[in-house]
Amino acid sequence: MSGSLLDTSAVIGCPHGGRAAPATTPTGGLRIAGAxxxxxxxxxxxxxxxxxxxxxxxxCVSVRWTPDGSGITVDGAPVLLATSAAQCLSAALVPQGPPVVQAAQRKVTVR
Structure with missing residues (x-):
């Protein structure tokens, strides 16, 4: 698996034009350019x-991510890449399509 590392500065949307962002700001872990x-x-x-x-x-109200299995972890959890599989979900947990990663961290690439 390869792809750009996702951080909290990534611009992500649902397939219908909504905006997706972490529900809470991750604490600790690894930061890149402050994100x-x-x-x-x-x-x-x-x-x-x-x-x-x-x-x-x-x-869409949430996004469920599936890690790529790159083997790279932060604080014991797999990192997410711009190419990670994901699904936007309604409040009833009905899949409504994959999120669109419009911009991701380009300074760090996982190969």
Whole structure:
């Protein structure tokens, strides 16, 4: 697996235009240019998703990440890469598509 390391400065959105960000700021761990590296333990929240299904609002509210298995960990948890598998979920935990990583840390690449 290879890809750019995700940190808290990464610009991530849901497939419908909402904004995804860590629900809480990671503490400790590794920082790159002051931004904390995000691990698989991070909970991501989505705000501003306008998704509607059959006339009923069904916004994305969270993102569930699956670590790549790169073997690289921070504080014992696998790091997330821009290429890590993920799914945006509604409040009812219905999958609504993968998040879109628009910008990620380019200074550190995992190979």
């Amino acid at each position: 904390a590296v995000v691990t698989a333990t991070a909970a991501y929240a989505v705000t501003g998703c306008p998704h509607i299904v059959d006339g009923v609002p069904s916004p």
